[in-house]
Amino acid sequence: MPMTTIDFTVDPDGVAVVNINVPDRPVNVTTPNFFDDFEHAISRIANYPSIVGAIITSSKAGSFMAGGDLTNMGALFSSALLPNGQIDIDRLLVTCTRFSDLCRKLETCGKPTISAINGSALGGGLEICLSSHYRMVADDPKIKLGLPEVQVGLMPGAGGTQRLPRLIGLPKALPLLIDGTLLSPFEALNLGIIDAVVPAQNLLSKAKAWIMRSPVSQQPWDDRKFRFPGGTTQNNPSIMQLFVAGNARVKRKETGPTPAPRAIMSSLYEGSLLPIVDALTVESQYFCKLAMMSQTTSKIRTLFLEKPAAQKRARLIASTVEKPIRKIGILGAGMMGSGLAIACAMAGIEVVLVDRNSEIAAQAKSKLTAYLDKQISRGTLNPLTTKQWLSAILITDEYGHVGGADVIIEAVFEDRDLKSDVIKKVATIVGHGTVIASNTSTIPISDLARSCERPERFIGLHFFSPVEKMDMVETIRGRETSDETTAIAMKLVSILKKTPIIVSDSPGFYTSRCFETYLQESLLMIAEGVSPALVENVARFSGMPMAPLALIDTLSIDLAQSIAAQTKRAGEDSVDARAADDVRDRMLSLGRLGRKVKKGFYDYLDDGSIDSIWGGLASEFIACDDFTQPSADIVRDRLIYRQVVECVQCLEEDIIHSPADGDLGAVLGWGFLRGFGGPFSYLDCIGLPAASAKLQQLERAYGNRFQVPRLICDLAGSNSQFFSAGHAA
Numbered sequence: 001m002p003m004t005t006i007d008f009t010v011d012p013d014g015v016a017v018v019n020i021n022v023p024d025r026p027v028n029v030t031t032p033n034f035f036d037d038f039e040h041a042i043s044r045i046a047n048y049p050s051i052v053g054a055i056i057t058s059s060k061a062g063s064f065m066a067g068g069d070l071t072n073m074g075a076l077f078s079s080a081l082l083p084n085g086q087i088d089i090d091r092l093l094v095t096c097t098r099f100s101d102l103c104r105k106l107e108t109c110g111k112p113t114i115s116a117i118n119g120s121a122l123g124g125g126l127e128i129c130l131s132s133h134y135r136m137v138a139d140d141p142k143i144k145l146g147l148p149e150v151q152v153g154l155m156p157g158a159g160g161t162q163r164l165p166r167l168i169g170l171p172k173a174l175p176l177l178i179d180g181t182l183l184s185p186f187e188a189l190n191l192g193i194i195d196a197v198v199p200a201q202n203l204l205s206k207a208k209a210w211i212m213r214s215p216v217s218q219q220p221w222d223d224r225k226f227r228f229p230g231g232t233t234q235n236n237p238s239i240m241q242l243f244v245a246g247n248a249r250v251k252r253k254e255t256g257p258t259p260a261p262r263a264i265m266s267s268l269y270e271g272s273l274l275p276i277v278d279a280l281t282v283e284s285q286y287f288c289k290l291a292m293m294s295q296t297t298s299k300i301r302t303l304f305l306e307k308p309a310a311q312k313r314a315r316l317i318a319s320t321v322e323k324p325i326r327k328i329g330i331l332g333a334g335m336m337g338s339g340l341a342i343a344c345a346m347a348g349i350e351v352v353l354v355d356r357n358s359e360i361a362a363q364a365k366s367k368l369t370a371y372l373d374k375q376i377s378r379g380t381l382n383p384l385t386t387k388q389w390l391s392a393i394l395i396t397d398e399y400g401h402v403g404g405a406d407v408i409i410e411a412v413f414e415d416r417d418l419k420s421d422v423i424k425k426v427a428t429i430v431g432h433g434t435v436i437a438s439n440t441s442t443i444p445i446s447d448l449a450r451s452c453e454r455p456e457r458f459i460g461l462h463f464f465s466p467v468e469k470m471d472m473v474e475t476i477r478g479r480e481t482s483d484e485t486t487a488i489a490m491k492l493v494s495i496l497k498k499t500p501i502i503v504s505d506s507p508g509f510y511t512s513r514c515f516e517t518y519l520q521e522s523l524l525m526i527a528e529g530v531s532p533a534l535v536e537n538v539a540r541f542s543g544m545p546m547a548p549l550a551l552i553d554t555l556s557i558d559l560a561q562s563i564a565a566q567t568k569r570a571g572e573d574s575v576d577a578r579a580a581d582d583v584r585d586r587m588l589s590l591g592r593l594g595r596k597v598k599k600g601f602y603d604y605l606d607d608g609s610i611d612s613i614w615g616g617l618a619s620e621f622i623a624c625d626d627f628t629q630p631s632a633d634i635v636r637d638r639l640i641y642r643q644v645v646e647c648v649q650c651l652e653e654d655i656i657h658s659p660a661d662g663d664l665g666a667v668l669g670w671g672f673l674r675g676f677g678g679p680f681s682y683l684d685c686i687g688l689p690a691a692s693a694k695l696q697q698l699e700r701a702y703g704n705r706f707q708v709p710r711l712i713c714d715l716a717g718s719n720s721q722f723f724s725a726g727h728a729a
Helices: 032-047 070-078 089-107 124-131 160-168 170-179 185-191 200-212 237-253 259-271 276-292 294-318 335-346 358-377 383-391 416-427 445-451 483-495 511-528 532-542 548-555 557-569 575-589 632-652 659-670 679-686 688-702 710-717
Strands: 006-010 015-020 053-058 062-065 113-117 119-122 134-138 196-198 327-331 350-354 393-396 407-410 435-438 458-463 472-477 499-504 602-604 610-613
Touching: 006 032, 015 032, 015 200, 032 053, 032 089, 053 062, 053 200, 062 124, 089 124, 089 276, 113 119, 113 124, 113 200, 119 124, 124 160, 134 185, 134 200, 160 170, 160 259, 160 276, 170 237, 170 259, 185 196, 196 200, 237 259, 259 276, 276 294, 294 483, 294 499, 294 659, 294 679, 327 335, 327 416, 335 350, 335 358, 335 383, 335 393, 335 458, 350 358, 358 383, 358 393, 383 393, 407 416, 407 483, 416 435, 416 445, 435 483, 445 458, 458 483, 472 483, 472 659, 483 499, 499 659, 511 532, 511 548, 511 575, 511 632, 511 659, 532 548, 532 610, 532 632, 548 557, 548 602, 557 575, 632 659, 632 679, 632 688, 632 710, 659 679, 679 688, 688 710
Parallel strands: 015 053, 053 113, 062 119, 113 134, 134 196, 327 350, 327 407, 350 393, 407 435, 435 458, 472 499
Antiparallel strands: 006 015, 458 472, 602 610
16 A cells, blocks of 8 residues: 555565655644555564564654644544534544554564654654654754644654653653753753664764664563653652642633643543553543643644734735845834844844934943843854844934935834834935835824825734744734735845734724733722732633733833823723723822833832832722622623733724634733633634623623623524634634
8 A cells, every 4th residue: 555644665684664654744744545545554563574673763854743734633533424414532532542553552562663763853753753663863953852732732643651650750751741841952851761872974874773773662661661750649658739729720821721731631631650562541531631622623723723823814915926025124122123133133133223312322222131041051043154144233312324224113102292203213214115114003094194194005014022922923004005015015024033913993903802802801990999819819720811900010110001092192092991901090090000100000129020019009999898899700700801802803804804814813822811811712712602691791791891782692592603604714
């Protein structure tokens, strides 16, 4: 039978070489065809007497195997669907266990097998290696080894939770699995996960030499005398403490429902008490249970399907622009401008960083140098590279230096008049072909474009801080923004390796408008006397990456107030907004501006770290007594559903153009319910009828800001979902 994903050869000495080579993929991934080919290859190794052993390696440079093909998650479920639309659990379990069964066949084939790892082996790729009898890795620092499935809400499903602890012991394996840690070759060697690191050019010859010696063809855990390195809960009391500490570790890290780490720990605990065959069955059952969860597939869709799709769309739009982007002018040398300068310099673009305040311009270079020196000390950058980046950045207080720039990005303080003044000044300097972009987070692009002689060359590029780390860019077309300008903006986004969503022009656009509701609802609760600690803790455990009051402190209260003021000037005002402003105004009058002055809603230590919630909040905003404090569920619903309503309204108003863009913008922009894949996926997961009923309860109790959006009503009434509706694409 011909194999399409594996090149199988046997040399004159009887050594089979299994070269994984999945076509039409930049990296090797597991596909249905791969499973068929892998099974056929194992059968040949086991049944052909002329084959003395096998080397498993890859034909793709840099990729041994990257694990499962996430685009096939839908096929996984469709194969187990019954005619009535229900899932056949037994059939799904068979599908989920196929890879695990193949790895078991490999390690029990009766012939010695060695994984010659010439590229990164992740997830299922490492599980193949663990089921080999020996593991040899090329000496290449770019190679990464690990089981990162937890990061997408899954767990290893082909023996990773059972073979790894049998190889290196539970104490070492548990943190690697629940954190999804990636290791370099020598880190993996030191932990005992691999057996040797050899020069890349000698990898195959060394692998063959191992087979031609007197190698083993049985795994240690198939020996009747096998014992776990370090013991199990049955014979070592400290292992029980390990699981207690593991629970605490998961609890400390988790935000919102995170079933994967707990499933991994359960699989480890139960599997360690069983023979390997039974342990693999336990792992498969937990994997199947996780795979069936709608939030798992939603998270995968947003982060691993929609994100690459958005990047691909940006590249397609950018491909229409022939002129290269060689020089960028950045106006404003504050935190955002400096971050943009680093990101552009890292991408090989000449940068002119301008600030009208000569003192700030002078400070910017020392800040950039300090940041890069910190990265050098951490080992993430080398001095020569950072020196080249700094030399590509000219920091000045003279606007004339931006002449000849291909793109200008305005990144000054979020004030309409200041931004208009800066844009007007630079528009008289640059040429007709220069694109001018504003990094505003709230001010309508069409309004700012009035300061530009050529509004068709003006666009919004809302980067997120810190720019050098945050992946998201909200791209806003003004009323007169041309297609060519949009294409040039997309080219810059692609060069910087960011993920864009294109949104329509309006006050606050999408991310700031929806994110502001999270902050506003928290301030309303403070004004009502809800305990600040209750608000903060519920927010964290609900799935938000940062609690709202801590976030306001980090932004600084004066900046948050300025953003709110800009929104109101654009015509958005309400009783709720005024009540939230009253809280901010009171904090401003007290001089409690946030982290930057070491006092805000929190008190801070000298090093800037949080000490505790400011005790004065109880007297400034009279707290309810313990008997009238709302439940944690009510606080959670107010924080989460208030954001959800705004997101859906943005879709109704065509601010965003699809639920997929809405999820991507929410998850990457402000971290909304990453574990569910974003607001629209969240609504689909809990069910639109249930969401509608909850919103009706909240509206009766707290006002019309929780009114059920028409779109939710329509979809709930037709028993549909956002990702099965026509506008889901």
